[in-house]
Amino acid sequence: MGSFLLIPLLLxxxxxxxxxxxxxxQQTAVIIERFGKFNSVRTSGLQMKIPLVDRIVARVGLxxxxxxxIVETKTLDDVFVKLKISVQYVVLKNKVYEAFYQLEYPHxxxxSYVFDVVRAEVPKMKLDDVFVKKDDIAIAVKTELQDAMLDYGYDIIKTLVTxxxxxxxxxxxxxxxxxxEREKIAAQFEGDAARILIxxxxxxxxxxxxxxxxxxxDQRREIARGLEESVEVLNKVGINSQEASALIVVTQHYDTLQSIGEATNTNLILLPNSPQAGSDMLNNMVASFTASNMIGESMKTQNKKKDPK
Known part of the structure; x- marks a missing residue:
């Protein structure tokens, strides 16, 4: 009979x-209560409690x-915008009691604090400023949360506007x-390029x-030099300048006719082009030069009479 009672007692x-x-x-804290009253906080490792007296009520992650x-609010220029705020926080090891007993729903x-701060800061900014000053919003959120949550055992590591x-x-x-705007810039570049090309x-x-x-x-200068040399050569053989000039023009006339005759598929006609055209041209030019010289000599004579000095 005693052996039968011993076994259950041993068990x-x-x-x-x-x-x-x-x-x-590791990185966990255990809260122990004794008869429903807080007793102690145990950290990582092998721990001991009194059976049937002490009870594990919670394991708090550290x-x-x-x-x-996600907060939806309105900017200064009446634009509705949604902001995603990421809050990184941790339970302080020396304030596990406050984190568990004083605050039931920390999230x-x-x-609530994030909503309050964001809806107080963003309506002061225009939409473009919200993008530029998102770090200022994150700092304001962290400052407010840090002051409020520290008493409850929570430390705010960082806040980000993600x-x-x-x-x-x-x-x-x-x-x-x-x-x-990009099309405008592209058009300006295209206009500048077109202007540079023009x-x-x-x-x-x-x-x-x-x-x-x-x-x-240069061509005319060389032609004039050649004519001058031609006239000098003709003067050496007893032909005066007027006759030499007329002869050179007639020679060029026939050279032109020859070049036209050698060309094919041309409809050009040089007038006059009769057989006696060269002789008539030469006679007319000589007569013109002679008349021009006579008029020049007459004008010189009249000028000398007007100015006896």
Whole structure:
């Protein structure tokens, strides 16, 4: 009879002994209550409690946690925008009691403070300023949360504005504005390029005309030099300048006729082109030169009579 009672007692004793020990993982705190009253906070390692008297009521994580809060509000220029605020927080190891007993829903508390700060700061800014000053919004949120949550055992590590999402129509309008601005810049570059091409083309044409004119001037200068030499040669054989000039013109006339005759597929007709045209041209030119000389001599004589000095 005694042996039958001993076995259950041994089993009960083993269970009680086994339940006296428990393990706490790294970065975790365990809260122990004794008869419903807070007793102690146990950290990582092998821990011991009084069976049937002490009870584990909670395991509180000491790792950094993140809470994402999406807030919809209105900017100074009446644009509705959604902001995603990421709050990174941690339970302080020396304030596990406050974190567990004083604040039942920490996520709701943090969310309320984020809403309050964002809806107080963003309406002071225009939409463009919200994008530029998002770090200022994050700092304001962290400052407010740090002061409020520290008493409850929570430390705010960092707050980030991870997303700014304006209304769909506003984003479409912003995209159109950006596209128009880029098109404007592209048109300006194209206009500058076209203007540069026009200027360079005009410079090239001007340079071409200058070189062409220089070439014509050089050509005429050489022709004049050649005529001068031809006249000097003819003067040496007893032909005066008037007759020499007329002879050179007639010679060029026949050279022109010869070049036209050698050309094919041409409809050019040089007038006059009769057989006696050369003789008539020579006679007319000599007569013209003679008349011109006579008029020149007559004008010199009259000028001498007017000015006896």
């Amino acid at each position: 009960i004793g083993f269970v009680i002994l086994f339940s006296s020990f428990f393990i706490v993982k 790792k950094i946690q993140q809470l994402d809060v 709701d508390q943090i969310t 997303d700014i999402d304006p209304d769909a129509q506003v984003k479409e309008a912003m995209n159109r504005i950006n596209a128009s 200027v360079e083309k005009a410079k090239a044409e001007a340079e071409s005309k200058r070189l062409q004119g220089q070439g014509i001037a």
